[in-house]
Amino acid sequence: xxxxxxQLSRVVIRFAGDSGxxxxxxxxxxxxxxxxxxxxxxxxxxxxxxxxxxxxxVPGVSAFQLxxxxxxxTTPGDAPNVLVAMNPAALKANLKDLPRGSDLIVNTxxxxxxxxxxxxxASNPLEDGTLEAYSVHAIALTSQxxxxxxxxxxxxxxxxxxxxxxxxGMLSWLYSRGADGTRAFLKKKFASKPEILAANLAxxxxxxxxGETTESFSVQYEVAKAGDxxxxxxxxxxxxPALAWGLIAASQQSGLPLFLxxxxxxxxxxxxxxxxxxxNFGVMTVQAEDxxxxxxxxxxxxxxxxxxxxxxxxxxxxxxxEAIGLAVSLELPLIVxxxxxxxxxxxxxxxxxxSDLLQAMFGRNGESPVPIVAPQSPSDCFAIAxxxxxxxxxxxxxxxxxSDGYIANGSExxxxxxxxxxxxxxxxxxxxxxxxxxxxxxxxxxxxxxPETLARPWAVPGTKGLEHRIGGIEKADGTGNISYDxxxxxxxxxxxxxxxxxxxxxxxxxxxxxPSGAAEILVLGWGSTYGPIGAACEITRRGGLNVAQAHLxxxxxxxxxxxxxxxxxxxxxxxxxxxxxxxxxxxxKYLVDIQGINQVRGMPFKSSELVDAxxxxxxxx
Amino acid sequence: MTDTFPALSLVxxxxxxxxxxxxxxxxxxxxxxxxxxxxILSNVQGFLPELGLARENIVFISGIGCSSxxxxxxxxxxxxxxxxxxxxxxxxxxxSRPDLSIWVITGDGDALSIGxxxxxxxxxxxxxxxxxxxxxxxxxxxxxxxSPTSEQGKITKSTPEGSLDYAFNPVSVxxxxxxxxxxxxxxxxxxxxxxxxxxxxxxxxxxLVEIYQNCNIFNDGxxxxxxxxxxxxxxxxxxxxxxxxxxxxxxxxxxxxxSDGHLAVVxxxxxxxxxxxxxxxxxxxxxxxxxxxxxxxxxxxxxTPIGVFRDVQRPSYDxxxxxxxxxxxxxxxxxxxxxxxxxxxxxxxx
Numbered sequence: 001x002x003x004x005x006x007q008l009s010r011v012v013i014r015f016a017g018d019s020g021x022x023x024x025x026x027x028x029x030x031x032x033x034x035x036x037x038x039x040x041x042x043x044x045x046x047x048x049x050x051x052x053x054x055x056x057x058v059p060g061v062s063a064f065q066l067x068x069x070x071x072x073x074t075t076p077g078d079a080p081n082v083l084v085a086m087n088p089a090a091l092k093a094n095l096k097d098l099p100r101g102s103d104l105i106v107n108t109x110x111x112x113x114x115x116x117x118x119x120x121x122a123s124n125p126l127e128d129g130t131l132e133a134y135s136v137h138a139i140a141l142t143s144q145x146x147x148x149x150x151x152x153x154x155x156x157x158x159x160x161x162x163x164x165x166x167x168x169g170m171l172s173w174l175y176s177r178g179a180d181g182t183r184a185f186l187k188k189k190f191a192s193k194p195e196i197l198a199a200n201l202a203x204x205x206x207x208x209x210x211g212e213t214t215e216s217f218s219v220q221y222e223v224a225k226a227g228d229x230x231x232x233x234x235x236x237x238x239x240x241p242a243l244a245w246g247l248i249a250a251s252q253q254s255g256l257p258l259f260l261x262x263x264x265x266x267x268x269x270x271x272x273x274x275x276x277x278x279x280n281f282g283v284m285t286v287q288a289e290d291x292x293x294x295x296x297x298x299x300x301x302x303x304x305x306x307x308x309x310x311x312x313x314x315x316x317x318x319x320x321x322e323a324i325g326l327a328v329s330l331e332l333p334l335i336v337x338x339x340x341x342x343x344x345x346x347x348x349x350x351x352x353x354x355s356d357l358l359q360a361m362f363g364r365n366g367e368s369p370v371p372i373v374a375p376q377s378p379s380d381c382f383a384i385a386x387x388x389x390x391x392x393x394x395x396x397x398x399x400x401x402x403s404d405g406y407i408a409n410g411s412e413x414x415x416x417x418x419x420x421x422x423x424x425x426x427x428x429x430x431x432x433x434x435x436x437x438x439x440x441x442x443x444x445x446x447x448x449x450x451p452e453t454l455a456r457p458w459a460v461p462g463t464k465g466l467e468h469r470i471g472g473i474e475k476a477d478g479t480g481n482i483s484y485d486x487x488x489x490x491x492x493x494x495x496x497x498x499x500x501x502x503x504x505x506x507x508x509x510x511x512x513x514x515p516s517g518a519a520e521i522l523v524l525g526w527g528s529t530y531g532p533i534g535a536a537c538e539i540t541r542r543g544g545l546n547v548a549q550a551h552l553x554x555x556x557x558x559x560x561x562x563x564x565x566x567x568x569x570x571x572x573x574x575x576x577x578x579x580x581x582x583x584x585x586x587x588x589k590y591l592v593d594i595q596g597i598n599q600v601r602g603m604p605f606k607s608s609e610l611v612d613a614x615x616x617x618x619x620x621x
Numbered sequence: 622m623t624d625t626f627p628a629l630s631l632v633x634x635x636x637x638x639x640x641x642x643x644x645x646x647x648x649x650x651x652x653x654x655x656x657x658x659x660x661i662l663s664n665v666q667g668f669l670p671e672l673g674l675a676r677e678n679i680v681f682i683s684g685i686g687c688s689s690x691x692x693x694x695x696x697x698x699x700x701x702x703x704x705x706x707x708x709x710x711x712x713x714x715x716x717s718r719p720d721l722s723i724w725v726i727t728g729d730g731d732a733l734s735i736g737x738x739x740x741x742x743x744x745x746x747x748x749x750x751x752x753x754x755x756x757x758x759x760x761x762x763x764x765x766x767x768s769p770t771s772e773q774g775k776i777t778k779s780t781p782e783g784s785l786d787y788a789f790n791p792v793s794v795x796x797x798x799x800x801x802x803x804x805x806x807x808x809x810x811x812x813x814x815x816x817x818x819x820x821x822x823x824x825x826x827x828x829l830v831e832i833y834q835n836c837n838i839f840n841d842g843x844x845x846x847x848x849x850x851x852x853x854x855x856x857x858x859x860x861x862x863x864x865x866x867x868x869x870x871x872x873x874x875x876x877x878x879x880s881d882g883h884l885a886v887v888x889x890x891x892x893x894x895x896x897x898x899x900x901x902x903x904x905x906x907x908x909x910x911x912x913x914x915x916x917x918x919x920x921x922x923x924x925t926p927i928g929v930f931r932d933v934q935r936p937s938y939d940x941x942x943x944x945x946x947x948x949x950x951x952x953x954x955x956x957x958x959x960x961x962x963x964x965x966x967x968x969x970x971x
Contacts, residue, residue, distance in 0.1 A: 038968050181966065225970075235967045245962050252958050259717050261709075279949045281956030284716055284942060289742035293709035296702075296739070300682070300713030303700060304721070308713070326703050382962070416967065419959045461698040461714075461721050462633075464677045469646065469693050471701025481648060482693065 003212075004219045010069035011175065011223055012077030015167075016094045017086030017107075019052050019062045022164035027064025029168055029185060033177040035236035035413055038225035039068040042531060043411040044076035044604065049266065049349040056110070056118045061093040070224040074377070074531035076410065078606035084167060086110065086141070092119045100133040105170075107163070109142035137216045141167055148206035152199045162203035169207025176222045179208065230415060237414040239378035239407035240267075243337065244274035246385025247309055248281050253386065254393055254425035256307035260285045261297035263316065266349040267405040268339040271311045291319035295336070299323060302332040305429065305460035307389060311337040314356045315346065317363065324398050325364040328496065329472045331447075331456045333392035333399075335385075336360075336370075340404040342602050351602025352405035354527050355578040360400040361556060361585065367493045369500040372400040372555040376530035378407050379414035384553060386423060391503055393425050396455045402555070404577075406528040406604045430457035430466060435478075444468055446480040454499035504557040510565050514548035515541065521618060522569040526552040526582055529575050529605055536610030543611075545618055555582070558589070566592040573597055573617055575610055628749070628825035631719045632678050639670035646696040652687060657808035657834035661755065662694055664811050665724075668818045672722070679722045682711045684731040687762045688755035688834070691726040705736020708743035708752065715749050716939045722822075725752040729770040730760050733789050737769075740829075741798035746938035747826035751818075754791055754831045755808075759840035772920045777839075792914040792930055795829040796907045802828035803910065804929040808835060809848055813859075813927065820929055826937040833927075846922045856921075860913065860928030862902040865894070876916070884912045886924050902932045 013030070017023045024045055034041050044065040053060030067077035082103040085091040087110035098104060111126055125131055126138055145166040149159040165186075172179060182204060190197035211217055251258035258281065262272045276285045284301070288294040295310040302308035312320065317338050327334045340356045342348025360372050371391050375384040381403060392399040433442035434457060444466040447456050459466040468480060476483035477491050512522065525533045530551050537549040550565060552558065566572055566586065573595050574583045580596035587594050597613045599605065644666040652658045669679065679697040683689035685704035692699030702710050707725045715723050725743075732740045732754045743750060759777070760766040766779040770791065774783040795803045802824040806817040814832065821828035833844040846852045858868035858876070866876040867889060875889040875897035889897060901909060910930040917925040936944075 032966060036966065036968055038970060229970045231970050233963070233967050233969050235962075235964050245958075248956070248961065249958055257717060259713060261713055278956055278961065279946045280953045281958070281961075282946060282950070284946065286713065286716060286942075288709065288712075289738055292706060293712070293739055293742065296706045296709030297713030297716070299702075300710035300715075301717040302713075303710070304714045304718040306713075306717045322703055323706065330700070416962055419962075461680045461718065462675075462678050464675065467677050467696055467698055469648075469695075469699035469701065471693070472703055473701065 003217070005176070006219045006221050008221050008223050009071065010067065010073065011082070011221065012065065012067045012080045013082045013084070013171065014063055014065040014080035014094060014097070015084045016061055016063040016090035017164070018055055018089065019048060019050070019060045020055065021062070021086045022161070023062045023064050023086070026164045026168045027066055029182045030171060030177065031066050031236060031411060032181050032185070033172060033179070034066065034068045035234070036178055036181055037223075038234075039223050040071060040073050040226035040229060040413055041066060041068040041236070041411070042073055042076040044406065045409045046603065047350055056087055056089050056115050058089045058093050058119055061090050063090070063094060068223055070226055072226060072228050074534045075604070075607055078608045084171065086163070086167070088115050088121055088125070089119045091125065092121065098134065102134055103137065104131060104134040105137045105139060105167075107141035108138045109140050139216065144210065145203050145206070149199050149202055152195060152202070154195055154199050158196065159199065162200050165200045165203040166207035166210075169204040170211040173208045173211035174217055174220060176220060179204070229413070232415045234413045235416055236411050237379050238409060238411040239375065239381045239403055240270035240339070240409070241274045242379055242414065243375070243381035243385050243401075243403060244271045244278075246382035247275065247307070247335070247389070248278060248283065249382070249419070249422055250386045250389030250425060251281065251283070251307045253422050254307055254389060254427055256305065256393070256427055258283045258309065259298060259301035259306040260309045260311065261288050261294040261301070262286070262311045263288050263291045263294045265291070265313045265316050267341055267408045268311045268313050268316070268337065270408065271337060271339070291316040292323060295320040295323040295334075299327055299330070299332060299334055302327070302334050303330070303460070305427070305458070307393070308333065309335040309337065311339070313339050313341050313349075314343045314359065317356060317359055321364050324370060325366065325368050326472045327398035328364070328368045328370060330470050331396040331496075333396055333458070335388045335392050335399050335401060337401045337403065339408045340402060342600065348602045350405065352528065352604060353577050353600055353602065354402075354404055354529070355581065355600065356402060357526075357555060357578065357581040358584070360402055367497060369497050370398050370400055370556065371395070371500055371503055372402060373553055374402040374527040374555055375407055376527060376551050376553060378410050378412050380553070381407065382414070382417070387553070390423065390425050393427055394455060395453055395499060395503055396458055397500065402527060404528050410528075427458065429463070430459035431463060433465060445478045446470055447475055448478050449495070449499075454495060454502055501557050504560050507554045507557070507559055509561040510550050510552065510559040512548050512550045512565055513537070514546070516546040519546040519548035520570040520621065521546075521573060521614065522548045522550060522565070522571070523573045523575065523610070523614060524550050524552065524566075525575055526555055529577065532605040532607045532610055533575055535607035536614060539607060539611050540614050545615070547614055552582070563590045566590050571595060571617055571621055573614060575605055575613070577605070626672060626823050628823055629672065629674060629722055632722050633675040633720060634673050635675050639673065639676070641666040641670065643676060644669050644696050646694050648693050650694050651690065653838050655837040656687070657757065657836070658688060658691070658755065660808050660811065661753070661814070661832055661834060662691060664814045665818065666695070667811075668815050671819065672822055674722050678720055679724070680714065681724045681726055682707045682714070683726040684736055685762070686728040686731045686760075687836070688726055688728040689731060705731050705734070706739060707731070708736065708739040708748075708750065711750050712743055712746070712748045716942050719939060719943060723750050725750050727752060727754050729754065729756045729758060729768045729791070733769040733791060733794065741794065744795055744798040744800035744827045744829060747801050747935050749826055749937040749939050751821045751828045752830065754829060755834040756791060756831050757834045757836040757840055758843045759836050761836045761839050765839035788919050790914055790919065791829070791831045793911060796911045796914060796931060799907075800829050800931065801826045801933050801935045802929070803931045804828070805831040805833070805927045807833045807844065807847065807927065817929065820932065824932060825940075826935060844922070847925055856923055856925055858924065858926045860900045860902070860926050860930065862900055862929065862932070864900055865897040866900050866913075867897060876913070884916060886916065902929045905933055907931055
């Protein structure tokens, strides 16, 4: 049976089910097939902190949202066009986001009296009219899967578990996705369990066939390749792996062995996992006894001449603060990756937030400046890791890399760079004495700075004639010997600040996107808000209001032209997933009135929310 | 020399003969006059020439406290880090630099209080570090508070009515943490300390050396009974691998294992020489070493063993890390960055 094929420009699907239903896997597979078709895409996984919250409850709902389009997109979409709800809890938790008229696919098998009661449905929403505004496809996904697999010698439970593949097959047909990638994936995943493999493949095919034949779906959709993407080789990439590969690239481009000292923490652990897979790049990973030892080991490796990294999230940064201060004092290269999550304290481990900016900026004792960079999207994690390494190595300083949960687990297509085009990083190790003493003998002064960058020499153990001692006590300018001299301390505090401030000379000017050239409102962001801000600005411009967009990848120091940019707009809006941390820094530094757009809901901004906020700001001008 | 210290085979040797003077830095030593740290510094500087290592390949890393000033006085590479973290920092250095001889200098507060976690994990992993723990049973740099090794009831500034804490025994802690080398020596006994340093240097992996050290300002005489010629022989037993554990005037006292499994100190003449335990530092089972560590009375210092409690072979963590990397490179070939970032799932936009 051939159904009518309808061309769509953009689709947003949300898969939602119980934590154990395999929704993240289903979403990943759908994403992979979509990427392979050349659509632009953006994803947003949203899962609970509990590994398996009680089955069938709202806290246990795990969701994966994917937007894909025939044009360049930057967000996973505000609201889905299609919601797949595997149980009543998934329906309850997600229905409020589904616009009226949208497609709703529900697994009717799970809508039992007990499951309905569990989430507080007094009556069955499939029958009581709750869903009449939607295009409901009520399908007995579980029992149809079990029926399709009855010939297999697997348990009923194993058969039921394949329902996500049945759903994936159905959706894959509906949106004309490929199947080869999923088949290959399953073959690899279940290589040692041929019966389970066969069952999953069969469930996938059965779901596909069901989509093709059922009258519930009257049309099939297609989304053409995105035509406005730059040419080249693309892949889909998530933030955490991209960050890990960026660190490996920085290791190769600097010739320094990569050393990671880390302690498991959500949502940063995947960087530790990824790097641990690539020891054939000479990567050393130490899973330390705690966060402090993670950074301690990294700092020790940095002292020995490695490209040293520690990865964590906000609570871990709090524990590492003292060691970061030591790195500031020792002036050794060190990358501190903070994949931010909701706080304070344990906060929201699996939800995103941007509330560690001020912790990164000021969260240490004493005057303790640390450069800060932040990726603006999942694929940007690769480039920003190289940039963090460049600053750390060239300026002999710890560097904060502020990712967040949305970037870490979200994904997008990435124009894969050619390794030959990557920048190189020169460690420029000290090998010779750098000073002549009064008695004419050659000496090595560990704190004799490069006059241009103010960076001190990096002399690693094993370098003959350069034996020296460093420590956290204030050092005499030049010799590095212990000094309690007030004038010297004043000078050293200023030197350390000047060194970090001076990094601005090597970072590009902030580029403002204002197609009209006439905008009076600037929307300035940092980190993962790039996508939603970009989408909101486009929508706003289409509505006839000129608006300019700029995005900071360097938070300390700021690009040199930032003050001029801020002062050239009548109104500056700064959306942040915090209570106004960048806004506070900008006001303090530039005396410019900043209007914050702030939310901390653990989820990225919806572009519609930003559109409204921009419009509201325009009305007050 | 390489034969004496196979554990240091990866560390480059000095091209010239060295003396203690070569290991003295140009910095003025600023411990209190009479501090036990002076003799330890002098002993270490006097011992290092024996190793014959290139000076630039020796690193001293310390935490915070009086003892942790030590690296400043050594003409080697050195880092005076932060309180308690030296074992963690040294772990990163040891893993990434097999060509270094790394020494951690710490005290009873630094190692056992604020840094207790790092100490036990460095020992458990058997990282190739020589950890010298200066135990003076007091916080000196902060001017006299009780430490985790202070005897219960100790009167200090922070415990005017006597401390209530039960004390740690550093050797017991180290053995409990699965340390492969654990020893104890005295700041004032140059010969014994040199023997212990030699054994520690020869050991592959983590070596914990507790050094009884006198703080003459805030806890003077803490170990005096073990130093006083009139009392020391009666109180202190010197452990020698393979030798019967005997001490006291005319070696009249010895250690036996009772029928209930416990150790006890007995009169050798009464018990019979054949009953006296022979020390076995190389026993894989740390039971004997642990039992010996529990013999001493923490207040009177009666039955205090010094010497090497445990010295067993186990590959060091840093070696295992490097070997695993080498094996993976052998098996998979060196990493190809372009192949890594390309992955297997790409498409071309033209």
